[in-house]
Amino acid sequence: MPTFARYLCTAAVAALTACSAPSTPREEAMSLDFLSGPVRVTDHRGDDDLLSAGLGLKGLAGAPTPFAEADAPTPAELRRRAILMSWKGIADLGPLGGYGRVYGGVPDVPGREYTAFARLPDAHAPHRVLLQAPDAFDKQARCLIVTASSGSRGVYGAISLAGAFGLPRGCAVAYTDKGTGSGYFDTATGTGVALDGTRARAGEAALEFEPRAYDADAGVAVKHMHSGDNPEADWGRDVLQAARFGLAMLDRAYPDQAPFTPENTRIIAAGLSNGGGAVLQAAGLDHDGLLDAVMAMEPNVHLSGRGRALYDYATEAALWMPCALTDARFDDAPLARTEGKPPAHWLARCASLHAQGRLRAGTQTEQAAEALAHLHAQGWTDAVLSTAASTTAFDAWRSVAAGYASAYLRREVGQMPCGFRYDAMDMRGQPTTANPALRAAWWSDASGIPPGAGVGLFGGLDASADPTLDSLECLRALWSGSDDEAVRLHASVDALAAQLPRASLPIWVVHGADDGLIPTAFTSEPYVDWLRAEGRTPRYWKVPHAQHFDAFLALPEFGAAHVPLMPYGYAALDALYRHVVAGEALSDAPMPKPSPRGTEALTSQALDLSP
Template identity: 35%
Template sequence: MGRAAATAVSALCLIIGTTPAAYSEDDRGRDDRRDGRDRIERHVTGKILRADYDGYSDDLLTAGLGAAGLAGPAPQAANPSSPTTEELRRIAIYNNYRALVDVSAGGGYGTLYGPLVGAGEKAQERDGKIPGTEYLALLDGDDGGNSRITVAVQIPDSFRPDKPCMVTATSSGSRGVYGAIGTAGEWGLKKGCAVVYNDKGTGTGFFDLENGKSYTVQGEHVEASGSSKPLNFQPRIQQRELDRYLEDSPDRWAIKHAHSRENPEADWGTDTLRSVQLGFHLLNRHFAGDKGFRRITPENTVVIASSVSNGGAAALRAAEEDRRGWIDGVAVSEPNVNPKRDRSFKIQQGNGPALAEHGRPLYDYISFYTLYEGCAAAVPGNTRALQVCTDLKARGLLNEGTPAEAQKLIQDYGIVPEQNALAAFYWSANVYQSVTVAYANAYSKASVTDNLCGFSYAFADATDRPAPLPRTNAELAFAQSNGVPPTIGIQLIRNGVSTTTVGGAAAPMADVDGAACLRSLWTAGDRDHQRRGGGGKSPARRLAKGVEEVLATANLRGKPAVIVHGRADALIAVNHSSRSYYGSALRQKQNIRYYEVTNAHHLDAFNALPAFAAAYVPLHVYFNEGLDYLYDHLTKGDALPPSQVVHTVPRETGVPAPPAITRDNVPPIAKKPRKEDRITFRESVLRIPN
C-alpha cells in the first residue's frame, strides 16, 4: 500500500466481530437510554466487544499467566508476523504490569503486593487469576477528530450488584488501555470492584506514514484505506503535504500523543469521567437480567478515581471536572499534575530555603532538565556529557561550563537533591529528551510534518539512517510499546545530526542544539503568552496556550483525596507537582492528604536492578495503602491519616543480591504519625520534614 493510503480511510467505520474465541459483539441494551446522566452511547464508535474469562485458561488480571507467569519469561506469539488478538492482549498485559511493578524475587512481589497478596483462597488456587467479563470500546471526542479513546471495563465475578464499587485505571505515561492494570487495576479487581481503564488518547496510536497503516482497538496492524474497523489514530495531513514530507523524511511515523493536533492532555479528566459513565452503562446492561436487580447508579456505588503518573493526574482532573457526583474520592500516586500557579504560599523542606517558584509545569522543568542534565551528570571520561558542558558554554548558557554550575542551576529550579541520583540515568536513557519532544508537539498541536525543532520518529538502521520498521516490531506494537518512542524500535530522530557513524540522523541524547530549541519554545512562548494574552500562530505561543489548557485547579469539589509520592522521583518533580497541588488544595480547604515516601522514585520496575534494589523501596506499597485508607474512609467513615513523610529503610547491598525486602523496610503510613514526621501548613508555608 503506497503513501496515498495515509489519508484515505473514513473515521466512521464500524468494528465488526473478531476472534470469536475471545471477544464478541455485545448489542444488548443498545436502545437503553437511561444508563447514566449523559448518553455515553453517542461517543461509542462501532460495536462494544465482550469477552468472558473463566479464571483458569484466561482471566482479567493476568491474561491467563497467573502470578507466576507475570514474574516469568515473556509470552510469545506463535507467529510474531501475524499475532492473534488474544496473543496481543496477553503480551500487552504482561508488559504493562511489569512496566510499573518490580516482580523480582526479594523486591516485595508475592509478599507485600501482587495478585496473591490479600487475595482469597480461590485466588490462591488460581494463582491470582481473576474470572469475569471484559468489555472493550472505542470512544470519540466531541469534535469527532483524532481524540479517540480506548476503554476497557472489567467486571470480576466477585462484583456484588447489591454493594457496587468502581475504580478508574487511566493509563500511566502514554501507555495503552492496560497501562494501569498492575496498579489501580489489580487493587480494584481484588476488591471485587469493576475497573474502568482508558488510554486517554495516547496508547498505541502509531501511524506508518510511508505505508498508510495503523492500529485497531484490539491492536491489529491494518492498512488504513482497507480497514472495516475504526482506527485508533490517523493523522490529518493533506496528501501533497505528506508526499513532500516523505520525500525528505522517508519511513517516518506519526505518534498519537505527539501528533493528534488536539493536545490530548487537555481532555484527560473528561476521558476519565466518560469511562466512568460507560462503566455504569455496561454494569446495568451486564446485570439487567438478574433476579431482583437494582439499577447501579452513582448514588449507590462507591467510585474511586485512581491511577499513577499521568493516570493519577487524569484522576485528579476528573474529580475537579465532576460536577454531577460520579466520583466519591481520589487516590493517586506520583501524579503528573500541573497545578495553576499559586504564589500565596511557599514550600520548605526541613530547614532549607522556602521555595516560592513551585508548581512549574512539566514542560518547563523537563525542558530545563533536557538542556542542563547532560552537563550536570558529566564525570571524567564521559566525553559525550562533557561535550554538553562545552556546547552550553559556547552558547552562553553556562558561564564556566562545569557540571557543578549546571547542577546548581537545576537545584535552584526547585529540584530536590534526592532526585539527583537518578537524573543522570534518565538523561542517559533519553527519558527527558523523549518526554520533552512528545509534549512539545502535543502542547503546540504540531503536525508530524512540522518537524518541530528538527525531531521526528523512525526506526534507525545500523548506520543510524531511518529505515522501515521490521514487520514483527510493527505487528506487536500494541503489546510491546509504551506509547512514545523510543519504543518497539522506533527512535527519536534528530534530522541531519550524525553520530560517530556516517548516518544522516541520530538519537539526540547529547544534542544541545535540539535541547536549546525545545527549551526556547517554553521561554519564548511563556513570555509572549503572558504579555499578549495567548493565541498566535508561532509554535512557542501555541505551546504556552497548550500548557495553560492542562493546568489543574486543585479544587476537588469536596471529594476526599489521597496523594502518594516518592521524594526521589527524578521524572515528576515533587515541588512542582504533588507538593504544590496539595498546598493549593489546602488553601481551598479541600479534604486532602499527602504522603511523601523517602527512598522511593517513579518507576518501581527499575528496582529489579541490583543498584536500584539496594537504594530504593517500592512506592507501590504505599499506593495500595492509600487506596485502602480511602476505601475505608468512604465505606466505614474511618479517618484518613494525617499528611506525613514516611521514612523508609533501603535494603542496601548484599551478595549476590540485596536482602529480601520486609515490612521493616517499608513501615506503614501511620494513623498517628510522630510530630516530627507531620507535613504542616502554617503562616503560608507548606513544611515538609526532612
C-alpha cells in the same frame, strides 16, 4: 450525591442509542453517545484471566512468549503481551522486590472485558475505554475503580495499580488510555490498530488512531503526538467518560443488579504518573459527583501560577543535567558513569554551556559545580538529581520534550517541531521500513512514547561532540521564546491546569521524595498546598527513599537505595475503599518511614506500613 430524575434504560445502552423517553440534563451526561463504534465483549477464564491473562506472577516476571505467527498474532496473544508489558513497565517484579510476598499479588480473577472507542465532542482521535468485570463482583459493596494509563501507555497501562487493587476485592475496573496509547499508524502501508489490537488498513476497520492527513513517507504516527488534539488537556474528561462507560457496562455484566448509578455504586479514581494527573484533572471537572474518592500517585499535575510545567523542567533538565551530573557527588548515582567516568557527551555539554556564556568557570570541575548550582536554584535537589541521572542517561528528557512539543503545537505526522520524526528502527538504531512482524507487535509492546518497540526518534542530531545541543535549544526556545510557536505552546500548557475539586471529595496524593522524573516540588506539593489554601483537606504522603520507576528497582543500584512506591498507593486506596464502601472514618494516616532494602530481599518492616 446528586440524584437522577430517571435512569438511562438498559436497552438503550445495549443499542448505543438514547432512550426514547424525554431526558433530563443529568441523564444526558450519563448517556453513551460518546462511543464511536460497537462494544467488544470477551470472556477470560480457565487459562486466561483479567489480571494477568493467565500468566500469574511468575509469568509476568518472565520473558514474553513469542507469538505463534510473528506476522499475525491473535487478539488473545496481543492482549496477553500487552498486559505483561504493562506490568513490567510499572511494577517491581524482581526476586528481591517482595511483590506477591510482602505486598500486592496476582491472583486468578476470571471475568469479562468490555472495550470500545470513545470520543470527546471536539476531539479528532478517540480514546480507548475498557471495563473489567470480575465473576466474583461484590454485589454488596458495588465498587468501580476508574483509572487512566500511566505515561503514554495503552489501555492496560494502569493494571498493576487499579487492576491489582480492585479486581481481587470484587471491584470492577474501568480504564482509559486517555488519548495516548500504542495504536501506532504506519504511513507507508496506511495501517493502524483495530479494536481487537490487530493491524488493519484505514477504511477497512475503525482504528485506534488514523492521522487526518499524511504522506506515505511521513514515518510512524503516534496518537499522543499527532492527533492534533492536545490530548493532555482532556485527560480529566476521558476519566469521567470511562467512569460512565463503566457504569453502563456493569448493567450488561450484572443485569440482575442493574441499574448501576453513582448513587448506589462507589467510584474511586486512581492513577499514577500521567494517570495520576488525569484523575486529579477529573476531580476538578466532576461537577456531577460521579467520583467518591481520588488517589493519585506521583501525579504529573499542572496548576496555573504554581509549581512548574513538565515541558519547562524537562527542557531545562535536558540542557543542564548532563553537565551538572558530572559533579563528583553523583559518582555513585545509578547509570551516571560508564567504567567509572561520565559520558563524553556530558562533559561536552559543560564545554558547550561555557562557550555560550552560560557557565563562566574555566575548568570542567568548576563548570559542573556551576551547572549544579543553577539547577539547585531552580528547585532541583541532589536526591532528585541522583535518580534523574537515569532519565538523562537514556536521553529521555529529549524524547519527552520532542513528543510533547508536537502534541502541544498540534502537529500532524511529518510535521514535528525542531526536525524530529518517528520511524521504524533497525537493530543498529537506523531508520528502516517496518516489516509486518514489527508492526504487529507495536500495540502490545510499545509504551506510547518512542523510542521503543522498534520505533525510533530521529532528527535533532549532528556530528559534533555535543550532538543533541541544537535540537534541545530549539525545544527550549518554544518555552522561553516569545514567537507565535512559543505562544501557542504556552496556551496548550495553560489548558492543562487542574481545577478545584468539590470540598467533600476525599483526595490522597502519594509521591516519592526522590522522584527524578516528576519532582514533588514542581507538582504534588504545589497542588496539595493549593488545596489546603482553598479549604480542602487532602492526604499527602511524600514517601522517603521512593523514586518514580518501581520497575527500576529490579536493578541492584536502584533496589539497594530505594523503596517501591506501589505499596503506599495500595495502602492509600485501601483506606479510601474502607471509607467510601464501609463508611470507616478516614484517619490522618501518619507518614510511613521506610528503609531501603540494601542487598537483601524487601521485608514488611522496611515498608513501615501498618497491617
